[in-house]
Amino acid sequence: MSTERRAPGGWVNSLLDNRDKRLPRIAGPCGVIVFGVTGDLSRKKLMPAIYDLANRGLLPPGFALVGFARRDWADENFAELVHDAVREHARTPFREEVWARLSEGIRFVPGSFDDDAAFDNLTSMISDLDQERGTGGNHAFYLSIPPTMFPVVLKQLARTGLAVQNGDQWRRVVIEKPFGHDLRSARELNDIVSDVFPEESVFRIDHYLGKETVQNILALRFANQLYEPIWNSHYVDHVQITMAEDIGLAGRAGYYDGIGAARDVIQNHLLQLLALTAMEEPLSFSPESLRSEKIKILSAIKLAEPLDETTARGQYTAGWQGATKVVGVLEEPGFRQDSTTETFAAITLQVDTRRWAGVPFFLRTGKRLGRRVTEIAVIFKRAPHLPFEKTMTEELGQNALVIRIQPDEGVIIRFGSKVPGTAMEVRDVTMDFRYGTAFTESSPEAYERLLLDMLLGEPSLFPVNAEVELSWGILDPVLEHWAKQDGPEPYPAGTWGPPSADLMIAKTGRAWRRP
Amino acid sequence: MIVDLPSTTTSAVNHALIDMRERGGAVAIGRVLNLVIVTDDSAQVEQSIEAANEASKEHPCRVLVMARGLKRAGTRLDAQIRVGGDAGASEVLVLRLYGPLADHGDSVVIPLLLPDCPVVAWWPGAAPAIPAQDPIGRLAQRRITDAAAASQPTKALESRRISYADGDTDLAWTRLTAWRALLAAALDLPPFEEVEAVTVTGAADNPSADLLAGWLRSRLHVPVRRRASPPGGGISSAVLERPSGPVELFRPDGKVGVLRQPGQPERRMPLKRPSLRACLAEELRRLDPDEIYQAALQAVTEVNSRRASGAKGSRSGETQGDP
Numbered sequence: 001m002s003t004e005r006r007a008p009g010g011w012v013n014s015l016l017d018n019r020d021k022r023l024p025r026i027a028g029p030c031g032v033i034v035f036g037v038t039g040d041l042s043r044k045k046l047m048p049a050i051y052d053l054a055n056r057g058l059l060p061p062g063f064a065l066v067g068f069a070r071r072d073w074a075d076e077n078f079a080e081l082v083h084d085a086v087r088e089h090a091r092t093p094f095r096e097e098v099w100a101r102l103s104e105g106i107r108f109v110p111g112s113f114d115d116d117a118a119f120d121n122l123t124s125m126i127s128d129l130d131q132e133r134g135t136g137g138n139h140a141f142y143l144s145i146p147p148t149m150f151p152v153v154l155k156q157l158a159r160t161g162l163a164v165q166n167g168d169q170w171r172r173v174v175i176e177k178p179f180g181h182d183l184r185s186a187r188e189l190n191d192i193v194s195d196v197f198p199e200e201s202v203f204r205i206d207h208y209l210g211k212e213t214v215q216n217i218l219a220l221r222f223a224n225q226l227y228e229p230i231w232n233s234h235y236v237d238h239v240q241i242t243m244a245e246d247i248g249l250a251g252r253a254g255y256y257d258g259i260g261a262a263r264d265v266i267q268n269h270l271l272q273l274l275a276l277t278a279m280e281e282p283l284s285f286s287p288e289s290l291r292s293e294k295i296k297i298l299s300a301i302k303l304a305e306p307l308d309e310t311t312a313r314g315q316y317t318a319g320w321q322g323a324t325k326v327v328g329v330l331e332e333p334g335f336r337q338d339s340t341t342e343t344f345a346a347i348t349l350q351v352d353t354r355r356w357a358g359v360p361f362f363l364r365t366g367k368r369l370g371r372r373v374t375e376i377a378v379i380f381k382r383a384p385h386l387p388f389e390k391t392m393t394e395e396l397g398q399n400a401l402v403i404r405i406q407p408d409e410g411v412i413i414r415f416g417s418k419v420p421g422t423a424m425e426v427r428d429v430t431m432d433f434r435y436g437t438a439f440t441e442s443s444p445e446a447y448e449r450l451l452l453d454m455l456l457g458e459p460s461l462f463p464v465n466a467e468v469e470l471s472w473g474i475l476d477p478v479l480e481h482w483a484k485q486d487g488p489e490p491y492p493a494g495t496w497g498p499p500s501a502d503l504m505i506a507k508t509g510r511a512w513r514r515p
Numbered sequence: 516m517i518v519d520l521p522s523t524t525t526s527a528v529n530h531a532l533i534d535m536r537e538r539g540g541a542v543a544i545g546r547v548l549n550l551v552i553v554t555d556d557s558a559q560v561e562q563s564i565e566a567a568n569e570a571s572k573e574h575p576c577r578v579l580v581m582a583r584g585l586k587r588a589g590t591r592l593d594a595q596i597r598v599g600g601d602a603g604a605s606e607v608l609v610l611r612l613y614g615p616l617a618d619h620g621d622s623v624v625i626p627l628l629l630p631d632c633p634v635v636a637w638w639p640g641a642a643p644a645i646p647a648q649d650p651i652g653r654l655a656q657r658r659i660t661d662a663a664a665a666s667q668p669t670k671a672l673e674s675r676r677i678s679y680a681d682g683d684t685d686l687a688w689t690r691l692t693a694w695r696a697l698l699a700a701a702l703d704l705p706p707f708e709e710v711e712a713v714t715v716t717g718a719a720d721n722p723s724a725d726l727l728a729g730w731l732r733s734r735l736h737v738p739v740r741r742r743a744s745p746p747g748g749g750i751s752s753a754v755l756e757r758p759s760g761p762v763e764l765f766r767p768d769g770k771v772g773v774l775r776q777p778g779q780p781e782r783r784m785p786l787k788r789p790s791l792r793a794c795l796a797e798e799l800r801r802l803d804p805d806e807i808y809q810a811a812l813q814a815v816t817e818v819n820s821r822r823a824s825g826a827k828g829s830r831s832g833e834t835q836g837d838p
Contacts (some may be wrong), residue, residue, distance in 0.1 A: 011707035011708075011709075012702050013699060013702050014702075014710075014734045014736075015699035015702055015731075015735070016703070016733050017734075017807060019806050019807060020695075020807040021801055022689075022692050022797060022800070022801065022805070023692065023695055023696050023699060024692070024696050026696050026697065026699075026700040028703060028704060029704065057693050057696065057784070057785070058784075060700065060772050061697070061772075061782035061783065061784040062774075062780065095785070097770055097785045097787070098785050101771070101783055101784050101785055104783070131780065132780055133780060133782070134776075134779040134780045134782055136704065168705055242561035255740050284616065326705065378541060395702070410583050
């Protein structure tokens, strides 16, 4: 991540120095324009993150936040919405003086997306802000709206000239997943966006990549001598990447029906986690080097065949989720009763490189599973020779290194240890490093980090279009295969998925780790 | 949980710690550093522990509080162990030293340090003349002092300058970070121009204002003036003169900062003096020598000198030997 900043004419800011590590990078003067302000994500994540950044002193003085929606609102109404969202969801304490400064820059433009007049209002509002607040012509357009509405909004941005960057100014666009629903639609979506914004101005938010633990995968792998020598097929037996949710579809059923677990999670989060786990060491931590390594590894990923045996999918049925009785997915309001959309998906991948030849990567995700957990488990081979009696090591499993992404971020190492007593008996124990409980207080939330990086124009943590398309390329055959089959297999809520998922991994002589 | 161990020894304290871990289990979180707080046995003890407990949420640590009691008393070590809810994410050992032992705090600290983890020493009040050569300071990779807490802040800062060693840092410097970040960001915009002169205004005995002036001097190599404002107000303004007009950052009421630049609207942002716990957490975030602080500290003597030493715009650091 280059910190050398040169302005035109070779001018160098003498007050900045790479060695001055305590100096935070404050974003330059700018504004953020949010489309879809009333959405869940915008209220629960985006607005609180903006406040938290302001509270940490990382937003520029004179920052502006503009909301655009089909509401008959004045600036104050929108400010109230932001205020409530901040009060309820911000991570840092509410400070009146911070809010007072932030609220000075809050504006609202009423109108629908196909309303030319509303966008003309927006345009003049933005140039007013440049004068009043000194946002300097730097603006980010945050599309917190369904992708079907992208074309009309982007067309408006193009028509009004809002997407054009002049000289030193920048204009950026932020989009959230889903980035399409298959390779073809992803390409279409990208064509629409890239018609208006150049690729370097497009920031795709995958909030997983903003998480400290995900970035810590790189530190763990490449800053240490300990792991890299064993990070290959000589020592690794297989890798399991799990993202389990305990919640159902309440409220999102309409959106989720027709999308399903594989598109919702595997295509983006899990394949990105896989890429970070499996990629080669980048030449440097510059955005270009990181991307080229991720693209290399994504290009090397192949589906294990035959898909009948190497994939599994399911739908949760009514059951007990912890201490609560919950309904099955087909009874969720908004979900079609004959829907074949899966709420659990598991796939088997192989990575065709010298490092990973023969090491299967098992990916699974689902709703209403045993508990909420995301982790990467690297399971090692058994020692080739055990100088013990067989009875001594009966309880010894395979060594494992587990990177826990959430909750309770951390790293676990599992290894054998002698059981106290006169007999020699070896049993598995765990060594648990908890990154989360210890450091959460001040480590920025994923959204904060991503938002700040976007305002600073720092692209490392955002997937580029090539990564999105490669990921769809991997997943598409599975989706096509499933579309030809009968519906998904049912599994009771609160369990770890359908029997076919266990069968899929058991066929290779392995078993899922209970996360 | 709080356990008192009156009139005890360091091995008894270590025993008690292991014992509590076995019984409670709660103390088994991975700690990343040792924080040794050196203070007199006064109200400062609790204040410092509170700040350390808060900071420990970000940096789980073992806090060793060395409270020096009466020297005329008989030799005695009173210890108190706090874990769990009474200690944030840290474990706190309060060690009260009496009699001749009060001068041998290092011997008490050594057996109680966590193995391998870095040691940070913090003097919330009066600091030794040469922190790096103090018995406790020698054990530490990083030494935190607070010139503003000294009875004569300006003198304390001068003493820091003379005795500087890698690993030294001062909370008067930490309190500046927000000011520095705003000034750096303000220059980072068009028109990209060189600064020609600087004026920093702040309370006469405010060491942070001195350091801000020193920092700007060490970075910009232009004449820097330091003007005094009424005592108690901290830093009140920093003005950077440029050909197109001055960049002014000022804080009229001690809470809200105002940034004024030619051709741009006035901008306001919160700029409060940061809390002790925030300063401490920032200090614990890095453990390597702070070269920027060193340069700023050394340049404090060049403030108010008329000559622009070193060619303007050069960044070779040739101002070092300037009289």
